[in-house]
Amino acid sequence: MSGSTTGSWWQYSRWVKNIARNSKQTLPEGAELTAVKTFLKAIWDPVSQTGTRPWLQETFLRKATAAAGGDNYKCNIDDEPAAVCVVLLEIVGRDLKKIPMTDAEKALADTLIAATGNRRYGTSPYFGSVGGSKVDLP
Numbered sequence: 001m002s003g004s005t006t007g008s009w010w011q012y013s014r015w016v017k018n019i020a021r022n023s024k025q026t027l028p029e030g031a032e033l034t035a036v037k038t039f040l041k042a043i044w045d046p047v048s049q050t051g052t053r054p055w056l057q058e059t060f061l062r063k064a065t066a067a068a069g070g071d072n073y074k075c076n077i078d079d080e081p082a083a084v085c086v087v088l089l090e091i092v093g094r095d096l097k098k099i100p101m102t103d104a105e106k107a108l109a110d111t112l113i114a115a116t117g118n119r120r121y122g123t124s125p126y127f128g129s130v131g132g133s134k135v136d137l138p
Contacts, residue, residue: 009096009097009100009101009106010097012096012101012105012106012109013093013094013096013097014093014097015093015109015113015120016089016092016093016096016109016112016120017090017093017094018093018119018120018121019036019089019093019112019113019116019119019120020086020087020089020090020093021090022119022120023036023082023086023089023116023119024086027082027083027086028082028085028086028116029082031115032115032116032119033082033085034115035111035112035115035116036082036085036086036089036112036116037077037078037080037085038108038111038112039089039092039108039109039111039112040077040085040088040089040092041077041078042104042105042108043056043092043105043108044056044057044060045077046060046061046064046075046076046077047075047076047077047078052102052104052105053092053095053099056091056092056095059091060075060088060091061075063075063084063087063088063091064076064080064084065080065081065084096109
């Protein structure tokens with residue numbers, strides 16, 4: 001596909017899934033979390049009912065946490081904790097390989113990739129929780 005700056009659409013899918021997988025080990029904070037939330041809202045924003053992949057609406061709503069003071073699951077991405085955003089990011093990553101991405105989605109993914117650094121490769125200190133740590137299996 002033309003217009004790509006970092007790879008084909010299946011490669012974007014792989015990188016977004018890797019970012020989500022990596023983020024399960026160490027949750028994103030600050031600028032990284034903001035980039036994740038911005039990416040998710042562009043893909044599908046349940047509050048404004050807009051986005052490039054509206055078929056993900058039901059999935060987003062199923063993964064949402066309850067709104068304060070009740071059991072009404074609204075999925076306002078700005079209010080969701082980082083752990084929920086990471087799960088949503090993984091869902092989006094899986095969906096990206098099913099249908100080729102638009103140039104706008106590629107630009108959004110480029111921004112996410114730039115903000116999250118090496119998380120897409122699975123080789124950063126974030127991946128094993130503690131860099132250089134050793135885990136002995138029983």
